[in-house]
Amino acid sequence: MLQEKDKQWQENVKQKIINKMSWVSERSKDKIPYTTIKGRHDNRIVDNPSNLATDGINWWTNGFWGGIMWQLYHLTKQNKYKEIAQFSEEQLDACFTKFIGLHHDVGFMWLPTSVVNYKLTNSELSRKRSLHAANLLAGRYNPVGEFIRAWDDLEDEDTRGWAIIDCMLNLPLLYWASEETKDPRFKQIAIKHADTAMPAFVRADGSVNHIVEFDPFHGGVVTSHGGQGYGDGSSWTRGQAWAMYGFWISYKHTHDEKYLNVAKQVANYFIANIPDNGLIPIDFRQPSKPNFEDSTAAAIAAGALIEIARSVDASEKAIYYDAAVKLLKALDQHWTDWTRENDCILTHGSASYHATEHHTAIIYGDYFFIEAILQLSEEDLYIW
Numbered sequence: 001m002l003q004e005k006d007k008q009w010q011e012n013v014k015q016k017i018i019n020k021m022s023w024v025s026e027r028s029k030d031k032i033p034y035t036t037i038k039g040r041h042d043n044r045i046v047d048n049p050s051n052l053a054t055d056g057i058n059w060w061t062n063g064f065w066g067g068i069m070w071q072l073y074h075l076t077k078q079n080k081y082k083e084i085a086q087f088s089e090e091q092l093d094a095c096f097t098k099f100i101g102l103h104h105d106v107g108f109m110w111l112p113t114s115v116v117n118y119k120l121t122n123s124e125l126s127r128k129r130s131l132h133a134a135n136l137l138a139g140r141y142n143p144v145g146e147f148i149r150a151w152d153d154l155e156d157e158d159t160r161g162w163a164i165i166d167c168m169l170n171l172p173l174l175y176w177a178s179e180e181t182k183d184p185r186f187k188q189i190a191i192k193h194a195d196t197a198m199p200a201f202v203r204a205d206g207s208v209n210h211i212v213e214f215d216p217f218h219g220g221v222v223t224s225h226g227g228q229g230y231g232d233g234s235s236w237t238r239g240q241a242w243a244m245y246g247f248w249i250s251y252k253h254t255h256d257e258k259y260l261n262v263a264k265q266v267a268n269y270f271i272a273n274i275p276d277n278g279l280i281p282i283d284f285r286q287p288s289k290p291n292f293e294d295s296t297a298a299a300i301a302a303g304a305l306i307e308i309a310r311s312v313d314a315s316e317k318a319i320y321y322d323a324a325v326k327l328l329k330a331l332d333q334h335w336t337d338w339t340r341e342n343d344c345i346l347t348h349g350s351a352s353y354h355a356t357e358h359h360t361a362i363i364y365g366d367y368f369f370i371e372a373i374l375q376l377s378e379e380d381l382y383i384w
Contacts, residue, residue: 009329017373026080031043032045032066033343036360044061060108068363068366070085072370086117089113104170108364109133110130111384138189141189147197148193168246190250191254206267206269207284210224210226210228211226229353237297238296240301241270244267280297294349298330299368305320306321342361
């Protein structure tokens, strides 16, 4: 996949990743980070007293640090990365006991940790953790509406019928569970959710809803919500990235062309809206000012575009490959920090348009940037 003209650049970025993670991993080996505070990783192992249900060990991003460590172990074969990843996985055992605060994002938490560990080491304990998480995700399936419920009730919101586009990246936990156990029900749930999501989330122009509310008692779409984008009917860029990557993943696990086609539909919309400088806003339909940006959307989208490029006819490959490289080069040039002043690699991440903070470090930005750089040369550890 990696073209000759890009080899020197990609090798240079890869080496910068290796060099930075060699010392960041040591400094953060006893943590599970989400962001940085004054340049240093925070630690989600330690519960936040203000919200014990979600802000601590049950936080949805807590698998990505382990995923980074497994990617580095796969690349360098240095045991320290495996040991840090396994430490992260062990800490997540507390989530099963706490339970409250676990939502649909168990795929994000245990795919990059226990599923990977089981695949690489045959650990029976990791297999048990992975299947436990898969059963939790399957238990969120609404059989009447044929969707996976995203969150338990949030503050005063009744979310019994809510599903979100992010869940497309949790589905591979169910695909893996069916492959591992030979029990079709996990895969059947994943397919049902993907089939429901296609018409409910993806608009005719390839833009995507973030939240769709279904009738949890009778099925059918009730309405949509703006969620983490600018507003209802807008185009939250990280949601676009989740959609194109997630539908491609369902294509990979089912070989059903309809999923590849919808991934391409979303990707084509994304590519058409990439700014000339390659720097991605939080929402393609947000006001021009203030110009809030989101490096995480660019990193996730780049990985999705690389996989789509591998899956299409030769005549189409360059469309998706060139867009992915454009995004990654823009990130490398504008939104990376290779110094010892910051534990993060990517800057300018934004969790949502209406958040109080923007342009911060977010751990899944680093994960997907590393994954995409390694995808180019097929040196990544495939997790999804």
